[in-house]
Amino acid sequence: MTDLSRRDLLKLARDGFLYLSSALAIGGLLRFLDYDPNPKPKTEFDLGAASDFPLNSRTLLSDVPAVLLHTESGFSALSLTCTHLGCTVEEKTDGFTCPCHGSRFDKDGSVMHGPAVQHLASLRIEITNDDRLILHID
């Protein structure tokens, strides 16, 4: 490296400067585009008074989307977002079917037929002190 001429040194410095500034600019552009300006998607849904959902009822919560069940063992909720690629599954007589790629789930959300691999998620239901239901998506 000792025989680096002045011309070569300047050329190296110029190229290094150009490559470095290009890399910085591209990195900056990617970070610029990487910002998420949206409010965080809702993870809590206030469903109202627990007494609105009588025993043995099934309630479709289309804005979650989920189905709320009230059985002998209490409240439970099943997510209706397909675990394959995120479409909303539809209720059929024997369970749920995804309109996008045809995954089928039984009434409890277990996979009956692919391409989905994971069962529909069970969602946490919280009962507040004043007997309201809060649905959590975590």
Next chain:
Amino acid sequence: MRPSFFHHLHPPTIPAVQSRWRHTLGAGGTAILLMLILGVTGILEMFYYVPNPQEAALSVQTITYHVPFGGFVRNLHYWSAQLLLIVSAIHLLRVVFTASYGRPRRFNYLLGLGVFVLAILLDFTGYILRWDEGICYPLVTGTNLLKTIPLIGDFLFRIAVGGGEACNTALLRFYTWHIFGLTIFVLILGVWHAFRVRRDGGIAVPPPQLRTDNERISRNELVRREVLQIFVVSIVLILMSIFLPAPIAAAMTGKPIVTEEARAPWFFLWVQQMLKWGDPFLFGVLIPFAVLTLTALIPYILPEPADADIGSWFPKSNRLAQIIIIAIALIVIVLTLMMVLT
């Protein structure tokens, strides 16, 4: 006369074989015409389109039903976009079937393939801009596929969509990608591609000493033939745009309730069919990417076509390339038909 880009593309004379319709099918030139129409009609639509989730579908209805000739302009934009994909595919097949991708055209083959990929992305983003009840699931699945890519998936998703839930938030990003982000690249690559066609010696034909037909045509004759092709394509487009309205549906309100099967736009049906088989990353990302890579590598890994074969249909010396591209085309068509017919 000062040299211009027009004269670069139209030299004083060219070999007659280079401009024979049965040799080129006029596909590349038709693609340029369609892109110009897309640019003009797209700019016209921008005068009325509102890239806001609450108003987008309504503004599409305003363009279609209220603006004088608005429906016609939108139909022209829609049909030009669909035809562009078909014409680009035909152009690609023609280039492979006539052994026209060999040195020195290998790099231009990649440029053309890049334009094709960008045209597909432009068609998809444009389809999403309708923001009607049908686009939500294709948008959700398409962008969730990005998330399945290891390591950089979430990052790509945020770049494309901006985060959040696609059906609530993606519109502004998709609008900007459609009108600026992708368009600027398709413009650069498209002009470069056209420039390289002449730079590489014009439409691929054998070197002069191997040519049987040494007739040449003048610039005026070339332009006359191009104008004829423009005339025919324009008439077809105008008739389609008068009699076949582009799809339009009610505005998206909240989560869509679809009673029947949700369908991807027609050029992605083959991917949707594969996604029914399982793992999203494998069938939705890896395999389409592998198909693209294989297509891109044809000029680089297969033997060069013989000089005498350049420009003749289905020559012997690049049989393997023809078989590969036919196989890819057949698989895509069969998968699409499986999706349509089931």
